[in-house]
Amino acid sequence: MEPDPRARFVDQLKQLRVQAGNPTLADLETQDPAWLNQKTVSDLLHGKFARVPPWERVSAFVTACVRIGKAKKRVMPPDEILLEQWRHRHEFLAVALEQVPPRNRGAPADNGTPEVGRVGLGHGGGSDPGSARGGGRRRFGAVPPRAGAFQQRLAARALADTAAGGGTTVLIGTGSAQVLTGLGGVGKTQLAADHAHTQWDHGRVRLLVWISARSRVAITSAYTEVAVELLGQDPATPERAWRRLLEWLAETTDPWLVVLDDLQDPSHLTGLWPPHTPCGQVVVTTRRRDAALHSYQRHVVEVGLFAPEQALAYLTERLPERGPVTTELAGLAGDLGHLPLALAQAAAYLANKPMLTTAAYRARLADRRTKLPDVLPREPHLPDEHERTVAATWSLSIEAADELDPAGLARPALELASLLDPAGIPTAVFTTRAFTNHLTARFNRDVTGDDVLDGLECLRRFSLITLHPEQPHHAVRVHALVQRAVRDPLTTGHLAELARTAADALVLVWPEIETNQELAQALRSNVTTLQSIAEEHLWRAGGHPVLFRLARSLGDAGLLDSAVAVNHRLLAQASARLGPDHADTLTIRYNLARLRGEAGDPAGAAAAYAELLADQLRALGPEHPHTLAVRANLARWRGEAGDPAGAATALAELLPDRLRILGPDHLYTLATRHSLAYWRGEAGDPAGAATALAELLPDQLRVLGPEHPHTLAVRASLARWRGEAGDPAGAAAVFAELLPDRLRVLGPDHLYMLITRHALAYWRGEAGDRAGAAAALTELLSDQLRILGPDHPHTLHTRGNLARFRGEAGDPAGAAAALTQLLSDQLRVLGQDHPHTLRSWNNLAAAYLATGDVRQAIALYETALAGRDRVLGADHLDTLATRNSLAGAYLAAEDREQARRLYETTLADAERVLAPDHPLTKAIRANLNTIKDQSKS
Secondary structure, eight states: OOOOHHHHHHHHHHHHHHHTTOOOHHHHHHHOTTTOOHHHHHHHHHTOOSSOOOHHHHHHHHHHHHHHHHHTTOOOOOHHHHHHHHHHHHHHHHHHHTOSOGGGTTOOOGGGOOOOSSOSSOOOOTTOOSOOTTOOOEEESOOOOOOTTOOOOHHHHHHHHHHHTOEEEEEEEOOOSSSOOOOTTSSHHHHHHHHHHHHHHTTOOSEEEEEEOSSHHHHHHHHHHHHHHHHOOOTTSHHHHHHHHHHHHHHOOSOEEEEEEEESOGGGGTTTOOOOOTTEEEEEEESOOOGGGOOTTEEEEEEOOOOHHHHHHHHHHHOGGGTTOHHHHHHHHHHTTTOHHHHHHHHHHHHTOTTSOHHHHHHHHHOTTSOGGGTSOOGGGOSTTOOSOHHHHHHHHHHHHHHSSSTTOHHHHHHHHTTSOTTOBOHHHHTSHHHHHHHHHHHTSOOOHHHHHHHHHHHHHTTSSEEOTTSGGGOEEOOHHHHHHHHTTOOHHHHHHHHHHHHHHHHHHSOSSOOOHHHHHHHHHHHHHHHHHHGGGGBSSSBOHHHHHHHHHHHHTTOHHHHHHHHHHHHHHHHHHTOTTSHHHHHHHHHHHHHHHHTTOHHHHHHHHHHHHHHHHHHTOTTSHHHHHHHHHHHHHHHHTTOHHHHHHHHHHHHHHHHHHHOTTSHHHHHHHHHHHHHHHHTTOHHHHHHHHHHHHHHHHHHTOTTSHHHHHHHHHHHHHHHHTTOHHHHHHHHHHHHHHHHHHHOTTOHHHHHHHHHHHHHHHHTTOHHHHHHHHHHHHHHHHHHTOTTSHHHHHHHHHHHHHHHHTTOHHHHHHHHHHHHHHHHHHTOTTSHHHHHHHHHHHHHHHHHTOHHHHHHHHHHHHHHHHHHTOTTSHHHHHHHHHHHHHHHHTTOHHHHHHHHHHHHHHHHHHTOTTSHHHHHHHHHHHHHHHHHHO
16 A cells, blocks of 8 residues: 555655754744744644645755754755755645645635646636636646756747747757757756746746647647646537637637647647647647647757756755865866766766776766766666656657657767767768668668768757758757767677778778868867777787877877877777787878978988888888888988988889889889989989989889879979079970879869969069969969968968068068068977978078168077087088078178188088089089178278
């Protein structure tokens, strides 16, 4: 036999009083005389009430017991927790006491307070079109209590404003612009309940109807019950009854509010929408986003996540003992995506675990091995009368979305999305053959990309994802906790297959040549998320190509620090999983060495390649293509480190091996000839380099064709070395011929297209058209900022040459200002030892010298020289060039003796390192001879 609800409620009151140390009735009265006096407290403790006591009295009693208990050093639960429990008990008692025959429901509430439950208006039988008889206020349905620590939100204000004007308000869950979501758990029901309580408590409505609108039957049953109780309709004819209720709502002059909570399907309200009248308000909460919800006189209010400050305020109020550590609470709010439902359940979990610190809880939450049920309360312990856990809240929506046409595709699409970036997944990922083939195999039927898009639309209709077709690279967005809830039940095998499918899809979407940086960034973010969730499943018999594509993309974008970090992570994984001699492990070391050089440490890159070469000779042998590739790159970085002659010698030794092993027409053999010509030019033989490239070009045209990127690259190099050999106008002419070919083959935004435009402008400037060069570089810079971004090395390089040509075109002061800003950015992006940064020190010195500020120029040249000497070495071409320029600055300062000594020592080193006929050697010799001639005169 069920215990009497009143007796159970009274027994719980007595237990609370005992827990507080049995305070006297007088002690209790002193805590809140407005609601507690000795008689009303005695009646409360003896069950002397026919109707439910007012909540204010019950809450006053609970609060009084807590205060007295704490004063007596008794262990008492926090006020907020107790009040939540007692609000629930009070609501339960209110419903229980109303389960009596209808004829007894018209009794007034005690003390004249507004009654709780379906009481007041009396029967309204007959055909009277006006108000129901009785004149009291009536309330039907169990309105959820106000949530603890309720946060006022913009959506609540919008709800109040639209409701004040009458009509129908539809609350639809959505997310913020940062992490868009539209799902159960954003607090739609809480907002509707707060609105209902406010309207009722302030006497703004005489009839309040709360309906759980989860099915059409539930709606019509609730309508019928109200019609029977309010209007005296016959329960034996339910359709007639509920139709009469809708008619009465349209006719009455009494203010009313109908809340239809958690509408599962808009079609369930077909023919059942309450009427639009000046006296009535209708509030509907739903996760659906169907077009049918948008209609005349219906106001759609989108309910978003808590703002960060609201989420922190909520946790601070619910967890006051943890409030001083607001940094951890703010972090927890962010971990939970500022989702109200998750915040409430996490707060309840922590409240029951005082020994668990917030930081430790966050660590548990971040551990992907931990399932959501392990870090959130179980259903019996949910706060604020939540009916379901976070995960269960969405499971029904997922099932319902999966039943929509095309059946069965919504869940797999959400599973794939659960492994990728919650802030945005490119639409194209879902329509790749990798995913459609996965679905075809899974369901044993053909699945197309269009089918998958329809599946995504099903998820959107239930607010499980948001779709942004206007932003195709970030089009699909999903809350991180939804992702977690979807992943938790996946088996290891299913997760592994899904992770590899996602990785395959990302590789297919990734363009070989990145011309859209927004897409590239989105793809990188999605791979990073996939790594964090399922990295171990991307290392089956080797690293998945998407991991290497991520590293390459970062390097191509000029994000060298990030590229190095990603490669170090790959190296650790490959070494542990595959061993030090696996081809993938060696490839990662190869990439790290190259990045080291591109980051400004050519000597370190050369050393790393030398170490790698020894291991590859042992593991792969001397004739393996990877071993030959390492030899080629070792030569390159030795040249970059200041030994161009040594680089040329090494490549000359490599070429016969590639001819023997690969043949004369192999791509890598042709590439070796190209590199050999380059380093011959850098070693002081630009004419010889041009000749070698002129011989190479016909072979590339024959083997690769005129439009192959390597053929176009040889044409560019040939133009460059013609310029270096003393024909800048000829170089500019060749680049002008090359430009339309690269435009046709590569497109306007390709990196090599931008490089060609840069080279064309540079050689025009070298040929004497400084102003034309500056204008072309200005136009190029605009495109580089759009395509590459402001911090890409090529963008910074363009800024340097633009400043230089502006200075040479007659604006040295402007050039100095531009180079000063550039130097600041290069120090931030590249660091003080990067060769490009050192070049800017040198160019800034030249700009100051052109303005006449000789002392500042000397100081800057000395800084540049110290850096180049330290980083590149005393014999590097750039170091020797700076020594030559510094000597020229001494001469401008009329310090002829110091200039002469520096010219003499620099010339001796240049003749030793570069050979007597190198262009720089010739220039230094000419400068020294000028001083000697001036001394004679």
